[in-house]
Amino acid sequence: MDIQQLRTFVAVAREGSITRASERIHLSQPAVSAHIKAMEETLGLSLFERTPRGMILTGDGERLLARAEQTLGAHRELLEEATRLKGSLTGRLRLGMGCNSGPEALGRLMTGFAERYPQVDVELRHGTSRSIAEGIRNGGLDAGFYNETGEPGDDLNVVDVLRFAIYLAVPPGTVDAKDKPDWQKLAEMPWICPAPDTCCGEAAEALFRRHNFRPTRIISVDREQVTRTLIAGGVGVGLLHAEAARSAEADGEVDLICKAHAAARLVFASLRERDDDPLLQAARSIVTAAD
Template identity: 50%
Template sequence: MEIYQLRTFLFVARQGSITRASESLCLSQPAVSAHIKSLEEELGITLFERTPKGMILTPNGVRLFARADQMLSMHREMLDEARRIKGRLSGQVRIGSARHPSAQVLSRLLTSLADSHPDLEIVLQHGSTQDILQGIRRGSLDGGFVVNAGADSEDLHSTEVQRFGIFLAASPGMVSDARRIDWTELAGLPWLCPISGSCCGMVTERIFQSHGFRPGKLFNVDQENVTRSLIEGGVGVGLLHEESAFEAQRQGKVELLGDGPQHEARLVFSHLASRQGEVLISALASTVVALVQGPAGAAPAVP
């Protein structure tokens, strides 16, 4: 029995799908299926029931799930102890990044990790905030930069990196008065809306609820650079993060509506609170904290 087989077993059990597990583990679907088959043959029992809805644990699989989770935790603890003995961190650290963080934020973290822990292999994965949080919770990522528009989740430990405003924008001349928002007028215009679970998606829903309307025409867009291009092209109104909003305004391509941001969001670095005691996670989190505090505890400049 191999550690990678147990890890695959846990991923398939948690995600209920060979396809999703293969994506999280960066393996092919046949490889994931082979891991499960080999483990079942070695144990002599069936771990999963294959159904049209996905992979469901059998009663025997349920009994072994907790034990497999314990074994994987013990494996991580053993690796941590070995790192302590050697005095140097080694292995692989998997970091996720939502699309918002600037290249400067990422480059400073990666450079600092490389300088402090030269034996670490760093794997960087980009995605939406939802993708990164899902990866952290499922164990395919050790930590990641995500955009938080609300309260912190109890199962995560988060370090604030920077704050930024979220602005409502339209192409020049689309609204009668950009400085004074007429919500009745905006209700009649098309809106460019991110996916519901994203930072800007949640803020958009709050706007609709607080002002008592829902536009007749909505375009769902999952990338801010696409949203910005569509706003500039006069397709509709939508939300932009501060840096992108100010740049587009300076170029005369959009008008920012109202006298300030619609909401203030936070860029945070998050990892599972339950893993806080692990050597690798502790080193990763302390590196982020040092970058945020900067020299003499000063906050880093926001590009």
């Protein structure tokens, strides 16, 4: 039994739901279920009763909950004491940043390191969502912020920073926004899209597959503000994150046709096998404290 399984057990006990627990500890629902099953098999006990209302602790589970919380507290204190014994954090944090990821989250992390750990050098590198994730996996980056439209994989420790929708936007008056989208008509218009390895690029490719069409022309743009300007100027149609989409609609710059993706996420990720790295623990602490 490992410490992550204990965290999962406590989260499910407190939330009473696999779904809510997965959101709280930033694990997929299958991973949460697997942790609970592994604990029950290791202990030889049934910890939860599965009901239509959610997960309810059994008597054995109730008795073990307090012990689990004490163990997690002791583990946290041990790590804090180890950090104090080692003194101030030093070193270099190689941090990736997606092209259209939230600058506010990056600003909070950079400010937090400057205030708490001034001897840590943060090296910032920009890239697409896919290149940031690949950089973390191949060791080129220590951690990174990027936009995610799918599931990142259990090899990454992922913190959800922000959830947002992605909208398909067109120049005002181009099509009737009240009707269902005419995909064949939209296919004949230029599409302003970033590369397929970005969150909006992935959302666009998913639209093309779902509605069985391919635009006759794609204009490659990797900056959302430029995309917004081109749509407003009547150049073509494109995808905007919810905040930019709503702002552009309110300013009369675009009409919003539909949601291209309902639940994209800005995430902060690092390799799960490096969870005990003091620099990454400090970074996650700053990111989660800002949530």
